[in-house]
Structures are given as structure tokens and as C-alpha cells.
Amino acid sequence: MTAESNSALAARAATAMQPRTGGEAVAEQLVRSGVDTVFGVPGVQLDYLVDGFAQREDRLRYISCRHEQGAAYMADGYARATGRPGVFSVVPGPGVLNATAALSTAYACSSPVVCLAAQIAPWAIGRNLGLLHDVTGQDTVLRAVTKHCSRVEDVNEFPEAVHGAIGRALSGRPRPVALEMPDSLLKAPFSGSLVDVLPAVNRVTPDTAAIAAAAALLGKAEHPVIYAGGGVVVGDASAALEALSTALRAPVVTSNNGRGAISDRHPWALTSLGGRRVLPQADVVLLVGSRGLRMAGLPLVDSGAKQIMINAQEEDFGPPREPEVTVHADARLGLEALLAELPTGRSAWTENDIDATRMWCAEQIAPLGELVEWVTALRRGIADDGILVGELTQTFYLSRVAYPMYAPRTNLSPGYQGTLGYGSATAMGAKLGRPGVPVVSISGDGGFCYQLGELLTAVQYQIPVVFVVFNDGAYGNVMRTQMEDFGGRVIGTRLANPDFPAMAKSFGMDAVRLTRPHELTGTLRELRATTVPVIVEVPVGPFNDPAPLIREVPARRS
Numbered sequence: 368m369t370a371e372s373n374s375a376l377a378a379r380a381a382t383a384m385q386p387r388t389g390g391e392a393v394a395e396q397l398v399r400s401g402v403d404t405v406f407g408v409p410g411v412q413l414d415y416l417v418d419g420f421a422q423r424e425d426r427l428r429y430i431s432c433r434h435e436q437g438a439a440y441m442a443d444g445y446a447r448a449t450g451r452p453g454v455f456s457v458v459p460g461p462g463v464l465n466a467t468a469a470l471s472t473a474y475a476c477s478s479p480v481v482c483l484a485a486q487i488a489p490w491a492i493g494r495n496l497g498l499l500h501d502v503t504g505q506d507t508v509l510r511a512v513t514k515h516c517s518r519v520e521d522v523n524e525f526p527e528a529v530h531g532a533i534g535r536a537l538s539g540r541p542r543p544v545a546l547e548m549p550d551s552l553l554k555a556p557f558s559g560s561l562v563d564v565l566p567a568v569n570r571v572t573p574d575t576a577a578i579a580a581a582a583a584l585l586g587k588a589e590h591p592v593i594y595a596g597g598g599v600v601v602g603d604a605s606a607a608l609e610a611l612s613t614a615l616r617a618p619v620v621t622s623n624n625g626r627g628a629i630s631d632r633h634p635w636a637l638t639s640l641g642g643r644r645v646l647p648q649a650d651v652v653l654l655v656g657s658r659g660l661r662m663a664g665l666p667l668v669d670s671g672a673k674q675i676m677i678n679a680q681e682e683d684f685g686p687p688r689e690p691e692v693t694v695h696a697d698a699r700l701g702l703e704a705l706l707a708e709l710p711t712g713r714s715a716w717t718e719n720d721i722d723a724t725r726m727w728c729a730e731q732i733a734p735l736g737e738l739v740e741w742v743t744a745l746r747r748g749i750a751d752d753g754i755l756v757g758e759l760t761q762t763f764y765l766s767r768v769a770y771p772m773y774a775p776r777t778n779l780s781p782g783y784q785g786t787l788g789y790g791s792a793t794a795m796g797a798k799l800g801r802p803g804v805p806v807v808s809i810s811g812d813g814g815f816c817y818q819l820g821e822l823l824t825a826v827q828y829q830i831p832v833v834f835v836v837f838n839d840g841a842y843g844n845v846m847r848t849q850m851e852d853f854g855g856r857v858i859g860t861r862l863a864n865p866d867f868p869a870m871a872k873s874f875g876m877d878a879v880r881l882t883r884p885h886e887l888t889g890t891l892r893e894l895r896a897t898t899v900p901v902i903v904e905v906p907v908g909p910f911n912d913p914a915p916l917i918r919e920v921p922a923r924r925s
Contacts (some may be wrong), residue, residue, distance in 0.1 A: 369858060372566055383424075383628070384422070385867070386557045387547075387556065387557060387739050388415050388419070388522075388553065388554055388555065388556065388557055389409060389415065389519075389522040389525050389548075389552045389553045389554065389555050389557050390413075390414075390415030390416035390418060390419040390553040390859055391415070391418070391419040391557065392419075392423070392522070392523075392525040392526055392557045392559065392561070393419060393421065393478055393483070393525050393529055393548065393553070393669055394416065394419030394420050394427060394527040395415055395419070395423065395526075395561060396425050396526040396530060396561055396562060397454065397529060398423060398426045398427050398449045399530075399561055399563055400530050400533050400562070400565060400566055400695070401428060401451070401452075401533075401564060401565050402427065402533070403426070403428060403514075403565070404427070404428045404429075404430065404445060404451060404454070404799060404800070405427065405428070405429050405430070405443050405454045405455065405458060405483075406430045406432055406438040406439070406441045406445075406453075406455040406456075406796065407429065407430070407431065407432065407435075407438050407455050407456035407458060407483075408431065408432055408434065408435050408438055408457060408462065409431060409464060409657075410435075410458035410485070411458070411499065411550075412458045412485035412486075412487070412500065412550035413456055413457075413458055413485050413550075413553070413554070414553075414554075415550075415553040415554040416456060416483070416485075416548070416553050417429070417456075418463075420668050427797075429841040430799065430824065430828060431824070432792075432821060432824050433820035433821055433823055433824055433829075434465060434818075434821065435455075435457045435461075435462045435465035435466045435790040436465050436466060436468055436469050436792070437481070437793075437820065437821040437854050438455040438456075438457065438466065438469075439455050439457075439468075439469030439470055439473070439482070439820055440469040440472070440734070440792035440793045440796065440818075441453070441455070441792050441793065441795050441796030441821075442454060442455040442469075442473075442475070442481075442482075442796060443469055443472060443473040443478045443789075443793055443796060443797070444478050444756070444779060444792070444794060444795065444796025444798075444800070445796035445799055445800040446473070446478045446479050446480050446541075446796075446800075447476060447478050447776065447779055447793075447797070447800050448754055448779070448796070448797035448798075448800045448804075448806075449478075449776070449800040449801060450601075450603065450776070451479075451537050451763065451800070452480070452481050452533050452537060452584065453473075453478065453479065453480045453481070453796060453800075454478045454481045454483065454533075454562065455480070455481075455482060455483065456482075456483040456484075456485070457482070457483070457484055457485065458485050459484060459485045459486050459487055459500045459501070459502065459505055459547075459550075460499075460500030460501060460502040460505065461500060461502075462484075462485070462500065463482075463484050463502070463505055463508065464502065464508065466482065467509075467512050468786055468789075469786070469789065469792075469840055470509075470512035470513060470543050470545075471512045471784050471786070471840060472781050472782065472786045472789055473542070473543045473658040473783045474513065474542055474784075475539050475781070475782035475783050475784040476511050476597060476624060476780070476781070476784075476864050477540055477542055477597060477598065477601045477877070478541065478542070478543065478601075479536040479537045479541040479542070479543070480536065480542075480543040480544075481532050481533055481536050481543070481544055481545075481546070481872055482509065482513065482543060482544070482545040482546070483546055484509060484545050484546065484547050485500075485506070485547075485548055485549075485550055486505065486518065486547040486548060486549045486550065487499075487500065487549065487550065488549055488550065488551040488720050488904070489500050490521065491550050492549075498647060498665050499759070504575065505547070506518060506545075506547060509545040509547070509586055510545075511759060512543065512909060513542065513543040513545045514535075514540075514542040514544060515532075515535050515544045515545070516540065516544070516545040516546075516547065517532070517545075517546060517547070518544065518546075518547035518549070519547065519548055519549065519552055519578070520555050520863060521552070521711065521790065522552045522555040522556070522559070523557065523558060524559070525548075525552070525557070525559070526559060526560065526561045526562050527562060528546055529546065530562040530566055531566070532545075532546045533545045533566045534566030534567055534568065534569075537566065537568045537757070538568050538569040538570070538677040539569060539570075539571060539678045539679055539680070540565075540598070540601075541601055541841065543702065547892070556609075563753075567611075567818040567918060568699055569680045570602075570649055570679075570697040570699075570782070571695060571696050571700070572696060572697070573677075573694050573696035573697075573701045573704045573705075574694070574695065574696075574697070575640075575704075576754055577692060577693065577694045577695070577696075578694060578701070578704045578705055578708050579708060580692045581653070581675045581677075581692045581694055581705055581708075582675060582705055582708035582709045582710065583595060583652055583710070584692060585615060585651055585653065585705070585709060585712065585825050586709060586710035586711070586712050586713075587651075587713075588615075588617075588650050588651035588712065588713075588714065588889060589650055589713060589714065589715045589856045590645075590648050590649050590650050590651075590714070590715055591610070591615050591617040591649065591650070591651045591652075591653065591712070591714060592612065592616070592617060592618050592619075592620060592642075592645050592648075592649040592651075592652050592653070592672075593612055593617050593618070593619045593620070593623070593652075593653045593655065594619075594620050594642070594646075594653065594654045594655070594657055594659075594667065594676065595608055595619055595620070595621050595622065595625040595628045595629060595655055595656060595657070596619075596621075596622045596625045596654070596655065596656040596657025596658070597622065597624030597625050597628075597656060597657070597703075597774075597782070598625075598655065598656020598657065598678065598679060598698045599625055599628035599629075599655055599656040599698045599839065600625060600656075600717070600776060601627050601698070602630075602656060602679070602697050602699045602700060602750075603699055603775070604628070604655070604656070604697075604698040604699035604701075604702050605627075605628055605629060605775045605860070607698075607699050607702035607703045607706060608628055608629055608655070608698075608702055609629055609630075609633055609871055610702075610707060611706045611709070612629065612633070612635045612636075613635070614706060614709060614712070614832070615709070615712050615714055616635070616711060616712065616714035616716050617635060617653075617714060617716065618635050618636075618641070618645045618716060618720075618721055618724075618772050619633070619635050619636050619637065619818070620637050620638070620639060620641060620642035620645065621636070621637070621638060621639065621772075622639060622657055623639065623767050623780060623917075624778075624780060624782055624784075625656065625657065626638075626747060626767065626771070626772045626778040627772035627774055627775045627776065627777050627778045628656075628775055630772070630773045630775060631771035631772055632771075632773060634718050634721060635718075636854070636898035637721065637724060637725070637728075638728065638767070638768040639767065639768060639917070640728045640731060640732075640768040640878065640916055640917075641721075641724045641725065641727075641728050644724045644728075645673060645716075645720075646668060646672075646726060646729060647670050649668075649670065650672055650673065650877030651672060651673050651674075651675065652668050652670075652672045652673070652674050652675070653672060653674075653675045653676075653677070654667070654668075654675070654676045654677070654678075654690075655676075655677040655678075655698050655701065655702060656677070656678065656679075656698040656786075657676075657678070658678075658683045659674070659676060659683070659688050659690075660687075660688070660917075662783060665687060666687050666688055666689070673691040674688070674689070674690040674691055674692075675690060675691060675692045675693075675694065676690040676692070676693050676694065677694040677696055677698060677701035677702065677705075678694075678695065678696075678698075679695070679696065679697050679698065679872075681693075681695050681840075684719070688912035691800055699772060714840075722758070724767070728768065731916055732765070732768065732769050732916065734911070735765065735910070735911045735913055735916075736764065736911060737884075737907075737910060738761055738765055738910040738911060738913060739765065739769060740884040741762050741765050741837070741884050741887065741905070741907075742762055742765050742769045743769075743884065744884035744885065744887040744888045744891075745762065745766070745770060745807070745809065745835075745887065745888075745891070746770050747888040747905075748772060748887060748888040748889070748890065748891025748892050749805060749807050749891055749895075750804075750805050750895055751773045751774070751778060752773070752774050752804055753777065753803075753804060753805040753806065754777050754778075754779060754794070754797050754798075754801065754804055754806045754807070754808060754894070755777060755778055755779070755807055755809065756769065756779040756790050756793050756794040756797060756806065756807070756808040756809070757778075757779070757780050757790065757808075757809055758787070758788075758789070758790040758808070758809060758810035758811060758814040758815070759781070759785055759787050759811070759814060759844065760809060760810055760811035760814060760837055760843075761811070761837070761844070761910045761913060762809055762837055762841060763780070763809055764913045764917055765913040765916070765917070766809075767917050768916055768917055769827075779785065779793055779794075779797060787813065787814045787817065788814045788815075788816075788817025788818055789814075789817075789818075790808045790809070790810050790814060790815070790818075791808055791810065791815065791817075791818040791821055791822065791825075791832075791834060792818050792821045793808075793822075794806050794807070794808035794832045794834070795821065795825055795830045797829060798830050798832050799828075800872040805833070805895045805896075806832050806833070806892075807832070807833045807835060807891065808832055808833070808834050808835065809835045809837065810834070810836055811836070811837050811838075811839065811842075811843060812837070812838040812839065812840065812841075812862060812864050812867075813835055813841070813842045813843075813862055815834070815836045816862075816864070819870075820904075822834075822874055822876065822900065823868065823874060824870075825876070826874055826875045826900060827878055827902040829898065829900070830900055830901055831897045831898050831901075832901075833890075833891065833897065833900075833901050833902050833903060834896050834900065834901065834902045834903065835887070835903045835905060836867055836902060836903070836904050836905065837905050837907050838864060838867065838904055838905065838906050838907065839906075839907050839908060840862055840864060841860050841861050842859075842860040842862065843860075843909065845859075845860045846860040846861070847909070847912060867902055867904040868880050868902065868904055869878070870902075871901075871902040875904075876900050876901060876902055877897075877899055877900070877901040878901065878902040878903070879901070879902075879903050879904070880903075880904045880905075881903065881904075881905060882905070882906060887903070887905065890903055891903075892918060
């Protein structure tokens with residue numbers, strides 16, 4: 368952060384009111400630490416904190432949600448769409464427990480979320496006395512879905528604790544952190560000092576010897592391939608990735624979370640489907656911002672190619688992976704250092720190889736028929752910089768390999784958690800973080816109904832997300848499995864749904880029902896500048912199964 372911006376922050380802070388309670392100190396420190404939005408559900412143990420928000424409405428926006436899970440998902444969407452911390456506050460016990468599914472998603476997707484978790488009075492913690500919202504071991508629960516959890520023990524510690532939590536969430540490998548705040552301290556008189564500089568963000572700097580070894584290996588490669596994971600997006604490393612790919616003349620294969628790390632218009636960009644063609648031919652594979660594992664926990668590449676790994680987390684280098692060179696570094700810093708050290712390469716790849724691979728991918732995708740038409744309609748209707756938030760639905764599955772991405776932070780998925788129902792609220796957080804960018808959430812009817820209550824939050828705050836619901840009246844993926852693998856014994860997968868447009872109108876939303884892909888394209892184009900939330904219902908039947916095209920297939924030499 369520049370001296371000028373810190374100076375401006377200090378000047379603004381000098382005119383701010385001095386906090387009188389712990390809750391006011393937390394609210395004021397959030398502002399001074401650069402936070403402009405907090406999501407949450409108010410409750411008795413948060414009264415003094417929420418009052419602190421109320422006193423700072425001109426500088427801090429408070430979005431009151433209908434469920435703690437929705438608040439946490441919105442914080443995640445805000446964080447991933449912007450790269451800034453997504454902050455939410457919840458009461459202890461059930462409030463915290465309701466938020467854990469969203470925290471697990473943020474953890475899986477390296478999202479800098481800050482959970483402000485209220486706590487009962489310090490003297491009663493762990494004694495199981497039956498106080499309101501008391502859950503024994505709340506901090507243990509939070510540690511399972513965050514990279515750090517701490518508890519404030521003194522009211523005057525709040526500023527440093529809040530400031531530190533934000534910096535910790537953003538530093539190293541960004542991930543959620545939690546701060547427990549006893550309610551007795553939130554209402555206690557505050558006499559401490561605030562922190563008047565923005566939190567420092569610490570990036571992992573690469574070791575020069577490791578960079579030299581990686582550069583030497585890549586310089587000798589005839590068929591180098593770069594595999595880019597979500598860490599490239601999180602680390603704002605897209606420019607460095609594109610420059611390295613161009614210098615190496617190396618194909619870039621993007622993971623599901625890495626989509627958008629390199630524009631699909633780039634001459635060397637490929638999806639994971641294209642990776643099936645080029646990875647088996649590779650003699651050196653550079654994996655950056657990726658764990659290098661398939662969902663089953665096995666190595667992503669076992670072709671015999673030598674592997675280089677760049678990752679901000681050292682534990683991601685361990686077995687069953689067997690990298691030749693490891694570079695413990697932030698993705699951007701690692702790629703920039705590698706580019707500066709890289710000798711003139713001798714890549715045998717040509718752009719014709721990439722064009723041929725893309726044609727092969729299109730041939731594999733085409734037989735899916737109607738499903739391809741809907742995914743194509745989405746891409747034609749959504750602006751190049753528009754954000755697509757995808758639920759666990761057939762259209763988003765195929766989008767992993769058939770929906771071109773042109774910019775980072777425009778592809779939000781639940782990562783390896785596969786959290787059904789996350790999409791609507793996550794899209795709302797993304798839109799609040801980037802109000803000038805169209806945001807489209809695509810869901811099946813099953814996942815969409817998880818967060819129906821949060822549609823009222825969208826109405827209350829006029830959050831103009833377009834919610835596209837592909838309605839087949841079922842948990843379609845599970846039903847297909849039941850039909851194909853269990854003799855057609857269907858149980859628990861057929862769903863009773865409301866009339867979605869009628870429901871939307873009763874909520875105060877706009878709505879439309881359509882049945883043809885070209886109608887979806889036209890509608891999405893018309894809604895790019897919508898100022899209100901809109902539901903677009905698309906009744907569909909069973910689709911051809913996209914799973915064979917999106918499964919992680921290990922790269923093996925033929």
C-alpha cells in the first residue's frame with residue numbers, strides 16, 4: 368500500500384469518532400483497514416457491533432441477510448470477484464455452524480474471507496452451562512474451515528486483532544480466517560488505540576536457486592506444458608502467465624478453478640479437455656497455483672514428464688506428487704522471476720498444434736447436442752467481462768470446457784467442495800463487489816432452492832443479479848446415476864417446485880420463462896444493464912451426460 372493512500376486513510380481517520388465500546392472499535396477498525404462492506408445476520412450477541420456499523424453507515428455498508436450461510440457465501444463471492452477481503456459477522460453457536468459450509472467453500476477456493484464470530488462471555492466458554500447459543504468447541508469447528516482462528520481476550524485488543532485478521536486472510540495463500548469476539552467485550556468500554564495503516568499483505572518470495580533450476584529445466588524442454596490452477600487467479604498472476612507462455616511457446620492448460628487465468632483468446636490457451644491431448648506429449652510440466660492432484664487424490668500428471676511446481680503452500684509439494692523442482696512462492700512472483708531467468712527455449716510446439724487440439728475438443732463436445740446449445744447461448748449473452756457463477760448443474764459442468772473465459776475473476780465455482788446451493792448468494796456478493804460488471808448465476812432447480820430466502824436480500828438491497836434456473840424437476844445428476852447404475856430405482860431425486868416466475872413477482876423481482884437457447888442469448892443481452900434482480904427460468908428435460916468430458920484424466924504417454 369502506498370504512502371499516499373495510507374496518508375489519506377489517516378486523514379479520514381482523524382475526523383472519525385472515537386469508539387466508546389468494543390463493538391464500535393471493531394466497526395471503526397474495519398473502516399480504517401479498508402473494508403467497505405460487511406455481510407451478516409444481526410443477533411443479541413452482536414448488538415453492540417451492529418450499532419457500531421449503524422453509526423458508520425456513511426463509510427461501511429451493512430448487508431443484513433436471511434441466513435448465516437447466505438451471509439458467508441456473499442462474503443466469499445465479494446472476495447473472489449474483487450480480491451479484497453470479504454467480511455461477515457454471525458452470532459455464536461448456530462450462527463457459526465450455519466456459516467461453515469460457506470467457509471469450507473471459501474477455504475477450498477483460496478478466498479480471503481474474514482469471519483467475525485461472536486462468542487459467549489469468556490468465563491463461561493467450555494463449561495457447558497447452557498448459555499444462549501453456547502456450543503462447546505466453537506473454535507475447533509472454525510479451525511477446520513479456516514487457516515487461522517483466534518479469540519480476543521481484552522476489549523482494547525480489538526483493533527490489532529481485526530487488522531491482523533484481514534492481513535492474514537490476504538497473505539500467503541489467501542484463505543478464510545476467524546476472529547472470536549465475546550459479547551461481553553463487544554459491549555465493554557473501549558480505551559485503546561486504533562491502527563491507522565492498511566494491513567500488510569505478505570507474498571511468498573521465490574528462492575533464486577529454485578528459480579534457476581526451474582528455468583534450466585524449462586529451457587531444455589521440447590514440449591513444455593504449463594498447468595495453471597486457481598492460485599494464478601488468486602495471485603493476480605495472469606499477465607505473468609501469458610508472458611511466460613508466449614516466451615516458452617508452451618500450451619497453458621487451465622484447471623476448473625483456473626479458468627480465466629489466461630484468456631481463451633490467447634494463442635496458447637487450452638481447457639482441461641485440451642490438456643488430454645497435450646499433457647501426454649509433454650517432457651516438462653510446470654504446475655503453478657495448483658495442488659497437482661485429481662479429485663481422487665492421485666497425481667494429475669503421471670506421464671513420466673519432469674514436473675516443476677510453483678505454489679504458495681509448501682505442503683502441496685508432498686506425496687503422492689514427485690516434482691523435479693519445487694518453488695515455494697506466490698504465483699505472480701514465481702512466474703515473474705522464472706520469466707526473467709528463462710533462457711531461450713527450443714519448444715517444438717506450434718500454434719497449429721493448439722488449433723488442432725481445439726478442433727479436437729470441439730469434436731468431442733458437439734455430440735452433447737442441446738446442452739452445447741445452452742452453454743453457447745450463455746456465452747453469447749454474457750458480456751466478455753461478465754461474471755458467471757456456476758452451480759452443480761449440467762450447464763455449468765459443460766461450461767468448464769465449452770464456455771470460453773476471457774478474464775480472471777469471471778468464473779466462480781465451489782471448487783472441490785462441490786457445495787450445492789452456494790450460487791445465488793455468492794453471485795450477490797460478487798455483484799456488490801463489482802457493481803459495474805454483469806453477474807449471472809446459473810443453477811439447477813435443486814441447488815437454486817437452497818437459497819430462496821436470500822432472494823429477498825437481493826430485493827431489499829436491489830442487487831441486480833440475473834438468476835438463470837435450469838428446471839428439470841429433479842436432482843438431475845443423482846437421478847441419472849440411479850437410472851444407469853441402480854436399475855432405475857429412483858428415490859429422493861424428483862422435486863416439487865414453485866412457479867418460479869410467479870414466486871419472483873411475489874418477492875418483488877422481475878422474471879421471465881423461456882424455452883429456446885436463442886431466447887436466452889437475447890434475454891441476457893437485454894439484462895446486462897438491469898438495475899433489479901431477475902429470475903430467468905428455463906424448463907429442460909434430461910441432457911446427454913457431460914461427465915466423460917470433464918472428469919480429470921491423468922496424463923499418460925501413449
